[in-house]
Each structure stands twice: as structure tokens, then as C-alpha cells.
């Protein structure tokens with residue numbers, strides 16, 4: 084197992100959750116059969132990067148329960164470094180249930196309000212662990228869990244920037260986790276402008292800026308901090324803009340969408356891994372589109388994330 088002294092490519096922090104996803108289509112209260120899997124935006128990204136051989140560590144706090152054992156064993160099996168996951172004896176590990184739908188987005192219900200993850204705070208910030216990575220990936224989900232988590236996220240992003248590391252940020256808006264819309268928009272924008280690579284969906288960008296077009300949304304952020312803005316456009320692909328260039332990279336064709344959740348995490352895996360490997364921005368966005376497409380073809384949030392051979396095979400088609 085990797086120790087804290089090893090250098091990481093990417094560090095991320097957040098709340099891995101146990102997910103029970105419905106095996107049949109219908110309202111959640113009517114479903115009797117669920118499958119268990121690991122979920123959590125940051126752990127999905129960590130696993131996706133690890134499958135592409137990027138050394139990745141996840142910083143998190145879990146309960147002292149069988150959900151935590153399952154999460155840690157799964158992450159470890161995937162090659163993600165878990166040496167900075169700590170345990171709380173007072174709080175449980177969070178979970179969620181997800182419905183199955185014939186089309187559109189499934190319904191998700193969270194059971195995470197008093198979970199251990201929401202107690203992650205500045206005293207848990209291990210400077211040497213974060214600094215051992217080249218890159219930090221963050222989302223606003225972990226920042227929304229509590230005021231201390233927001234402080235942790237802000238500090239982590241500022242600290243990594245001061246250390247000369249790159250920082251990516253996916254808003255991954257979860258309105259139910261915030262006090263109200265205004266607090267969410269202000270909080271998410273405060274974090275977004277600390278990032279170098281900002282990766283919102285088009286709907287999220289509209290909600291966060293009030294602008295309607297991908298170009299105006301990108302400009303809003305390019306003027307405030309990030310050097311790269313990539314806006315996800317669902318099946319159509321993605322739009323990117325920097326101070327020097329802009330363009331659209333078309334999405335991949337998917338015959339049957341099984342579950343839309345996790346596409347954004349797959350997309351982040353493609354863009355981050357691509358840029359860290361020295362691909363051009365349009366090439367990295369193309370890889371993001373490919374992994375996003377692979378993610379919507381499977382029911383779990385992370386089981387569609389490919390290894391290198393699967394990714395190359397899919398991108399050749």
C-alpha cells in the first residue's frame with residue numbers, strides 16, 4: 084500500500100457514500116430490490132484517475148461502521164490512496180438511494196446530514212499530504228456539507244495555488260445541501276474563482292452567472308481567476324475557452340443511456356488526466372467527452388469509468 088511519503092499526481096477531498104440503486108424502474112418507496120455501490124463525486128473522480136494509472140489520494144472522514152469498511156476496501160481495490168481517510172466514532176458514514184428511470188435523471192435521496200464527512204475541518208488539513216500531489220481536484224459538494232467543510236475547501240484550494248499546484252473545480256451543484264440559492268451561488272463562485280480549470284455544466288453556468296451563452300459564462304470566470312473554462316453540454320459534448328482560444332468538441336454517440344449520474348465526474352477524469360499528461364485542451368476535452376459517454380452507459384456512478392485499454396478502444400470507434 085502507498086504511504087503518505089509517496090508522491091501523488093492528484094489529491095481530492097470529499098464524502099464517499101454508500102449508494103443503494105434501484106434494480107427496477109419506479110418510485111423509490113415502491114422498490115424492494117437495490118444494489119450496493121460506492122458513490123461520491125470526488126471518490127468517483129479519484130477512481131477514474133486511478134484506473135488511468137494516475138496516483139490519486141482521497142482525503143475524507145468516515146464513521147466507524149461497515150459502510151466505511153466497504154468504502155475503504157473499494158477505494159483500496161481501485162488503487163486510490165486512503166491513508167488520509169480518518170474515522171469518527173461519533174458520526175456515521177453517509178448513504179444515498181437512487182431510483183431507476185426509463186429516461187431523464189433518476190431521483191436521489193441523501194442520508195448524510197449528520198454524517199462524519201460534514202465534520203472535516205481545518206485541523207484535519209495535512210499540509211504534507213496535499214503538497215505531495217501535483218494537482219488538487221475539488222467540487223462544491225464537499226464544501227456544502229457544513230461551514231467547517233467550506234472553510235476546509237477554501238483553504239485547500241488557496242493553499243495548493245500558493246504552492247504552485249494546479250486546481251480543478253467542478254461545481255456539481257447540489258441545492259439541497261445549501262441553506263438557500265443565494266448562499267449557494269455566492270459560495271460556489273467564491274471557490275470557482277480559486278480554480279485554474281473550471282468545469283461547470285451549461286445549466287450550472289447559467290444559474291451561477293445569470294448569463295445564457297457558454298461564451299458569456301466562460302468570460303465571467305476567465306476575468307476572475309481560472310485560465311481554462313470548460314462547459315459541459317450533455318450529449319452535444321463541451322465548449323472550452325481560454326484567453327487565447329475557444330471551441331466546441333463534439334460528444335460521442337451513445338446508443339442507450341442507462342444512468343446520467345456520474346457523467347460529469349467521468350468528464351472531469353478525462354480533462355484532468357489529459358491536461359496532466361500534456362494533451363492539448365481540445366484533446367483533453369475530447370477524452371472528457373469519451374469518459375462522460377462511457378459513464379452514462381452503466382447504472383452505477385463509477386462503474387463505467389474505463390481503464391486505459393477500454394478508453395483507447397472506445398475513442399477509436
Ligand SMILES: Nc1ncnc2c1ncn2[C@@H]1O[C@H](COP(=O)(O)OP(=O)(O)OP(=O)(O)O)[C@@H](O)[C@H]1O
Pocket residue numbers: 255283284314315316317318319320321334335336337340343344345346347348350371372373374375376379
Ligand atoms: N447522452 C450522452 N451521450 C453522449 N455523451 C454524453 C451524454 N451525456 C453526457 N455525456 C458526456 O458527459 C459529459 C458530462 O455530462 P453532463 O453535461 O450531463 O454533465 P453534468 O451535468 O456535470 O453531469 P452530472 O449529472 O454527472 O452532474 C458531457 O459533456 C458529454 O461529453
Ligand SMILES: O=C(O)C(=O)C[C@H](O)[C@H](O)CO
Pocket residue numbers: 100122123124125127224255257344345347348384
Ligand atoms: O450527489 C452527490 O452528492 C454524490 O456525491 C453522489 C454521486 O456519486 C455524484 O453526484 C455523482 O457526481
